[in-house]
Amino acid sequence: MKKKAGILLILLIALGLAAAAGYWNLRQLAHSRLLIKEELIFTLKPGTGRVKLGKELYAANVINRPRVFQWLLYLRPELAKVKAGTYRLTPQMTVSQMLTLLVSGKEAQFPLRFVEGQRLSDWLKIIRASPWIKHTLKDNNYATVADALGIDNAQQVEGWFYPDTWLYTAGTSDVALLKRAHQRMVSAVDEAWRGRAEGLPYKDKGDMVIMASIIEKETAVAQERDRVASVFINRLRTGMRLQTDPTVIYGLGENYKGRLTRRDLETPGAYNTYIISGMPPGAIAIPGLAALQAAAHPAKTPYLYFVADGKGGHTFNTNLRDHNQAVRSYLNVIRNKDGQ
Numbered sequence: 001m002k003k004k005a006g007i008l009l010i011l012l013i014a015l016g017l018a019a020a021a022g023y024w025n026l027r028q029l030a031h032s033r034l035l036i037k038e039e040l041i042f043t044l045k046p047g048t049g050r051v052k053l054g055k056e057l058y059a060a061n062v063i064n065r066p067r068v069f070q071w072l073l074y075l076r077p078e079l080a081k082v083k084a085g086t087y088r089l090t091p092q093m094t095v096s097q098m099l100t101l102l103v104s105g106k107e108a109q110f111p112l113r114f115v116e117g118q119r120l121s122d123w124l125k126i127i128r129a130s131p132w133i134k135h136t137l138k139d140n141n142y143a144t145v146a147d148a149l150g151i152d153n154a155q156q157v158e159g160w161f162y163p164d165t166w167l168y169t170a171g172t173s174d175v176a177l178l179k180r181a182h183q184r185m186v187s188a189v190d191e192a193w194r195g196r197a198e199g200l201p202y203k204d205k206g207d208m209v210i211m212a213s214i215i216e217k218e219t220a221v222a223q224e225r226d227r228v229a230s231v232f233i234n235r236l237r238t239g240m241r242l243q244t245d246p247t248v249i250y251g252l253g254e255n256y257k258g259r260l261t262r263r264d265l266e267t268p269g270a271y272n273t274y275i276i277s278g279m280p281p282g283a284i285a286i287p288g289l290a291a292l293q294a295a296a297h298p299a300k301t302p303y304l305y306f307v308a309d310g311k312g313g314h315t316f317n318t319n320l321r322d323h324n325q326a327v328r329s330y331l332n333v334i335r336n337k338d339g340q
Helices: 002-031 050-059 066-075 095-104 120-128 142-149 174-194 205-218 222-238 245-255 262-266 289-296 320-339
Strands: 040-044 085-089 110-113 165-168 305-308 314-317
Touching (some): 050 066, 110 120, 120 142, 120 174, 165 174, 174 205, 174 289, 222 305, 222 314, 245 262, 305 320
Antiparallel strands (some): 040 085, 110 165, 305 314
């Protein structure tokens, strides 16, 4: 009888030690860091159970004890309620922290930078090259974008998207991203339009966006934007042609080879403001908020001309004689730079 009791005691002790060892292993795994050496984007598919999750994490070299991992989820069911999605795992995470993230459903956010001064075609190429975006647009034609966004005139697509760094989760569609940027730009334009200066020669908001896009392409100097705007506003008021190179370049499209020729300036086209009167039919770039504000609040000046000064800014003048002298000065600066 005593012998049986001794054996039972030994078995209980052995079971206790095994349980303690198992608990220690589970605790050690839960508090151990992930095996990854750098950030990992991990996608958890719908319907993934604890066994499959353990195998996938093991296969991805995130953990090294899949069976212990499965026991951890079995004994701590709150950590097994993971949600499908794409997550950002870092080497600093513990297994427990990783599971908490998967349970939270806080998916990885990916940045997409849309820069002012670029064309929508540039943005579409960036979107097309982004692997985590769901690509639904059949092509990058503006007519396709206009149709997807419910914009009536494809020519009015350019310029109507807000430049910013946009964050999105994996699987976000290209159209969804463009809608966000478009809706925010519509709001920004509406606000600028409501607060615009009186008496501006714009027939509608579209004209203001076109003007903002021209300002955006003409100068990157913040202090000059309202003066550049004043030159074009003064020209519109006096019936002068805008005569701005960036519109001609836009109209040339892929035929532009990096330098405007006299033939380019003399060839008729919808965007050739050396030939047409008034505004071109659409924007030529994505304007930033500062350019939009300059278009809505141009400075009050007598200027009708401006030209680069060779130092990053521009020289402004009221008459053609002084303007031509400023052009000659600019050309001299360029020649001197080339001769160095």
